[in-house]
Amino acid sequence: MAKRTGLGRGIGALIPTADSSEARPVDVFFPGAASAGQTDAADVATTTPSADADDAAELVAIPGTRLIEVDPHEIVPNPRQPRTNFDADDLAELVHSVREFGVLQPVVVRRNEDGQYELIMGERRTRAAREAGLTAIPAILRETEDEFLLRDALLENLHRSQLNPLEEASAYQQLLEDFGITQEELASRIGRSRPQISNTIRLLKLPVPVQQRVAAGVLSAGHARAILSLDDVETMQRLADKIVNEDLSVRAAEAAAKTVGNRVVAPPKAGGRRAHLDDVADRLGERLNT
Numbered sequence: 001m002a003k004r005t006g007l008g009r010g011i012g013a014l015i016p017t018a019d020s021s022e023a024r025p026v027d028v029f030f031p032g033a034a035s036a037g038q039t040d041a042a043d044v045a046t047t048t049p050s051a052d053a054d055d056a057a058e059l060v061a062i063p064g065t066r067l068i069e070v071d072p073h074e075i076v077p078n079p080r081q082p083r084t085n086f087d088a089d090d091l092a093e094l095v096h097s098v099r100e101f102g103v104l105q106p107v108v109v110r111r112n113e114d115g116q117y118e119l120i121m122g123e124r125r126t127r128a129a130r131e132a133g134l135t136a137i138p139a140i141l142r143e144t145e146d147e148f149l150l151r152d153a154l155l156e157n158l159h160r161s162q163l164n165p166l167e168e169a170s171a172y173q174q175l176l177e178d179f180g181i182t183q184e185e186l187a188s189r190i191g192r193s194r195p196q197i198s199n200t201i202r203l204l205k206l207p208v209p210v211q212q213r214v215a216a217g218v219l220s221a222g223h224a225r226a227i228l229s230l231d232d233v234e235t236m237q238r239l240a241d242k243i244v245n246e247d248l249s250v251r252a253a254e255a256a257a258k259t260v261g262n263r264v265v266a267p268p269k270a271g272g273r274r275a276h277l278d279d280v281a282d283r284l285g286e287r288l289n290t
Helices: 040-048 048-058 088-101 124-130 148-162 164-177 185-192 193-204 209-217 221-228 233-246 248-261 272-289
Strands: 029-031 060-061 065-070 108-113 119-122 136-143
Touching: 040 048, 088 124, 119 136, 119 185, 119 248, 124 136, 164 185, 185 193, 193 209, 193 221, 209 221, 209 233, 221 233, 221 248, 233 248
Parallel strands: 108 136
Antiparallel strands: 029 060, 065 136, 108 119
16 A cells, blocks of 8 residues: 555554544544553554654553544534634645645544534645545544534634634634633633733724724734724724825824824813804894894
């Protein structure tokens, strides 16, 4: 059988040469991952060829998972995927890479209630594999409850810095609602600070046209925070236009926001209204001869 390529360091040896659709013991490993118990190097060596013994000795077993090969066209999307925007140019580059080298990192899937492979992590890799015409890619099959689907997908994208600020804010808000937890608890669960969670969620208060600019990358999260310092929607939109039209930096946008925020209607000068009324009265008096 031809040697499989593009499966990553030490992982190819863990895929059985028999029918990959068959059940596989728990012998999928990840470098440095935490687990209930460490796997002895001797035990690992018995399940891998000697050429990979050094690599395998550094790997740690993850209970409840196994490595399989699956047709990317048979993978259904994660219904809670927080990421909605995928750059076409970046995806095209990935398609070219996948076509030439294969999928280097396994996607992560689970079996849903209908028995389908449901994606947990690896949306871009799955899309690229489909476009590249692959009929089999490496996948880690694992048991994941519904409530953890969004969390796992969110964490993967956060670690890869692939979410735009609005996608991140929406995912945070959904996690808060789904789990019924506080921002402090969410921050501790995903390794973010509470102020970072709070500031990101505030982006959802932006007017929709401004949100669209943030999602498209026209405005940065820093620009968005400057805009949020204003009170009304119309002023927010005007500042957003100014930032885009004048290509303002975040610092310049913050300064502009302070200028706009401090702008108030000048009160009438002392005696001005009285003088105006007196003038009107004089002119009326002249016309009426009084």
